[in-house]
Amino acid sequence: MKGMSEQAFLVLTALAEGPLHGYAVVRSVEELSEGRVRLRVGTLYGVLDRLVVEGLAEREREEVHQGRLRRYYRLTDDGVRALSAEVARLSANVRAASSVLRARGAL
Template sequence: MSEQMFLVLVALADEPRHGYGVVQRVQELSEGRVRLRVGTLYGVLDRLVADGWAEHDREEIHQGRLRRYYRLTGAGSTALADQTRRLAANVDTASKVLRARGQWPQVGELRA
């Protein structure tokens, strides 16, 4: 699962969002590290829908433009939880290796 796909799933986990709302939420969640382009976003959303991890929630017209909202499905929640566990296990493994080598960063250096 790509970082973009993971973050889109996280962005949809708390409430349905339209495309621009997903872009904004991913930027917030990643603290600005990930900025989704429109083509990337809709490619990810199409894949999530095809995989059954997200679905269309509703459509509405806002200032003359169509907004399509997406929501996470039960399968999407399961996939997000599974990936979160995998990532946490990978972080734990890397932390142990770095600690053993004396290269584990001090508190506060992890976000650098």
């Protein structure tokens, strides 16, 4: 199985907490990644559009806030399954690498 991009993984993880609008997703991804990943607006909506097309996320609602339209996105059941599968894949990779590094005395 091919893994998902780190950006998609973090966006799905953010949405696993509940429906969020774009700016809240950006903040959540930055927090989840401890500042390593900072999504630009264009990148965020590209990732969200792909996740929606793949059925992993969906638009939940739109609302106007301070004169600007906010689109809220939520994780779908398929998104939960995909995120869970990616967590399992990454965990297996971490276990394998950790085992090799321990054997070398590097951990």
